[in-house]
Amino acid sequence: MSEPTLAAVATRWYDENARDLPWREPGVTAWAVLVSEVMLQQTPVVRVLPAWHAWLSRWPGPAELAADPPAEAIRMWGRLGYPRRALRLRDCAVALVERHDGTVPADLHALLALPGVGDYTARAVLAFAYGQRHPVVDTNVRRLVARAVAGAADAGPSTRPADLVATEELLPPEPAAAARASAAFMELGALVCTARTPRCVDCPLATRCAWLASGEPAPTGPTRRPQRYAGTDRQVRGLLLAVLRETPGPVSRDRLDLVWSDDVQRARALATLVEDGLVTSHSDAVYTLPGALPHTQPL
DNA sequence: AATCCGTGGTA
């Protein structure tokens, strides 16, 4: 009798230890799964949970979201971060209505063509919403495979084609089992094989882990210096957009001038927000979220 | 390929 596969061990662990996340419940629509995946791009689960419920309560399907202006999507996005995702999710809803009769396609190529949907999200939808057999490679899976299989301390900074191949080879042949194994790998990476302090004592793969077997070698290669946030254009954009989000009507330039003292940087940040389609500039120095009515009294 | 894009919790 041969050893059980990594996927089998991970799946057994998942059956006992998985979190009860609402987008994993049976009967959840592909649209709801897609919304969860987009919200989870770089945003922690605990912050996504209430936003996901509110979003789907307001827009049960792509057609409802596509019918509302971008301003509503940006407001509903709240403080999840990276608000361009809200814009792209609405653009995606429009594309689903126009190209796919308001449905989420069960096809990799069609999904990859949608705004805001990349290699990870497309395969996650196919696996988790449609039960198809695809490698689902996120930061958790990259890290888990790097350690358990490659024996490295950490994965590279971005997903590479080789990561897809290495992960696909771990999956069982049966599509439904493969999808479940992908969820299990992600959950193991998120809860046990964590970035900073992996809980190897609780890991079902510990006896099979190449990184543990080689004595937990330290990470090799250059450590990229962290992205700062304070003082960046991103912070200024965040401050500007927060005012637009929280103000019911139009906002005057005078009001926006209050959020950041550096005139040059503030103007640059506002200009890029307009370029990105997150803010609309009207005549006489008045700004709104895109699609919002500009003619009430500016604050 | 490297950089940009928000926000908040944690050690």
Add this chain to the structure above:
DNA sequence: TTACCAAGGAT
């Protein structure tokens, strides 16, 4: 307090 990190995508 600072630095890291969180189910990435677009350019």
